[in-house]
Amino acid sequence: MATVLLSTQVPAAELPDPESVRTDRLQLMQGFPPSAEKQVTLAGFMRPYPNPRWSFHHARELIPSRRVARGNDGVYELPRAEGWEQKIADLQFTGPDGEPMSFQQYLDATYVDGVLVMQHGKVLFEQYQPGVPEDEPHILWSVTKSVVGLLATQLIEEGALNPASLVTDHVPELADSGWRGATVQQVLDMTADIDYSEVYADRDSDVVKYSLAAGMAPVPHDYPGARDLYSYLPTISAGVDPHGKSFRYRTTHTEVLGWILRRVTGLSTAALVEQRIWRKLGAEQDAYMLLDPRGAEWAGAGLNVTLRDLARFAEMVRLEGEFNGQRIVSAEAVRAIREGGDREAFKAAGRDYQPGYSYRNQWWISHNADGAIEALGVHGQMIHINPTVGLVMVRLSSHPVASSAQTMPLSLPALAALADLLRE
Structure with a gap:
């Protein structure tokens, strides 16, 4: 789901000890069948906590889904550099x-979680958190938005989608x-009101209405x-601002x-992600997207992928669209996102925990000295790309609090x- 619009932080003393969950x-x-206190159903998908520690990497067992196939080509093996694990774990900051x-x-x-x-x-x-399966896709929540x-943006660069066209030109409903x-x-x-x-x-x-409609x-x-x-969606009325x-x-x-x-391409969201990205990444695992009761993917929240495959996607973006020996999206598309959006317009959201940021084409743009960009999802999902340092960090989490206001200050x-x- 999406990051909370207005939120305050929960004091650490009120959060469960991570070791205890x-x-x-x-x-x-666990068990055949699980005992009542250990069972997670759709009604307990999000609450009570700590159910999300299980449900976030077993979402397709609770909600209908559509496969995003990795294809039949080989896996792109991520090379590794030795000697960094302890240095990073011990890294100190204020x-x-x-x-x-x-x-x-x-x-x-x-x-x-990973x-x-x-x-x-x-x-x-x-x-990985102990007990989290490395090969089981984890829900990305709103990181999905950045993939979409x-x-x-790529369709705009190809001329297949006109950014100045009206929403109703495509969806008269x-x-x-x-x-x-x-x-x-x-x-x-997200400046339409x-x-x-x-x-x-x-x-x-x-x-809440959105959540029920999505299933x-x-x-x-x-x-x-x-x-x-x-x-x-057609029941949502106009806001007060232009x-x-x-x-x-x-x-x-x-x-x-x-x-x-869907209207522009004639493809479902899952098929679009599969054909344009997933089959080209050299992914290890199929991904999947969660569906509403009529079979529409949650374009804003429903993509589920493994940690290493998320890293492959993020690295492709860092490399401006060229990855696994091929051009997956155009460099112009990535650069258009990295340019950022209206920083004054961004201030209206009251997101003081993201100072200086803007939002562009479903990505968060930091405008810091390194030009970092991010994709964020509730409960701690994150892609962080720092092009100056060549840094990519991907994080999958099941934080008890939804809002990024809880995790961004850290x-x-x-x-x-x-x-x-x-950098050193």
């Missing part, structure tokens, strides 16, 4: 509370919705709302983008220290 110790879904913290402590504090660090294409550090955004008058570019940059709230701590937020939880039998994504004025993060924009890409100094270590 290790996957190997929880023994969720945390947001002013106290010293090691990189290993940072990983533990962000409830990491993390991989590369420089110039070589793996320096790879670690890259594909949309939205003619009476909040996207009336919005352009494709405004959807890509709609009457929709995305606050996960609020049970009355519109994100993220059982729908009550007397629920009067839409029960699939393409029935739900389109293009302010950035506000809303997953429904990416669901509209997914609808547009990630920013940790990644800055990592970049400085590798």
Whole structure:
């Protein structure tokens, strides 16, 4: 799902000790059948915690999915550099509370399921939480958006999609919705204004309606709302601001983008990812995308991949689209994203934990001295690409709190220290 729009941090004292919720110790879904207290169903996909420690890498066992095939070509083996594991684990930096913290402590504090660090294409550090299967795809949540955004940018570069065209040129079903008058570019940059709230701590937020339409939880039998994504999106009305004025993060924009890409290409989102990217990466495993009750992929949240395959994708982006001996996306597409968006418009979202950032084509642009860009998902999913240092870090997590406001204050100094270590 998406990052919380407005959120405060939960004090560390109120979070469970990461050691107490290790996957190997929880023994969720063990036994034939599992005991009631160890069973995870769709109703418990997201809560209570620590169910996500199991469900985030077993999502297709709870929700319908569509395969994203790796194809029949060989695996692109990631080369490795020796001698870095302990250096990175012991790396010291100053945390947001002013106290010293090691990189290993940072990983533990962000409830990491798996993390991989590369420089110039070589793996320096790879670690999994005990009990997490390395070959089982993990849900990316909103990192999915950045994959879809890259594909949309590539279609723009090819001339197959006009960013100035109206959303309703492609999806007339939205003619009476909040996207009336919005352009494709405004959807890509999330500056189209709609009457929709995305606050996960609020049970009355519109994100609950989105979640039920997507099939993220059982729908009550007397629920009067839409029960699939393409029935739900047309019910969202216009916001109060003109389109293009302010950035506000809303997953429904990416669901509209997914609808547009289906119309432009004639392909499902899964097929588009498969044909354009996944079969070319030299991936180890098939990926998959989660589906709503009518078979539409969650374009804003539903991609599931393994850690090393996520690293292959991130390295392809770092290399401006050329990877595994072939051109996968154009360099121009990657550069268009890295240019960034409107930094003044970004301030409207109130995301003070991302100072100086902008949002462009479904990617987070840091505008720091190294030109780092990121893809982020709730509960701690992350791609971090630092082109100056040649650094890629990918992280899969099951943090108890959804919001990136919980993890970014730790990630920013940790990644800055990592970049400085590798710069030397």
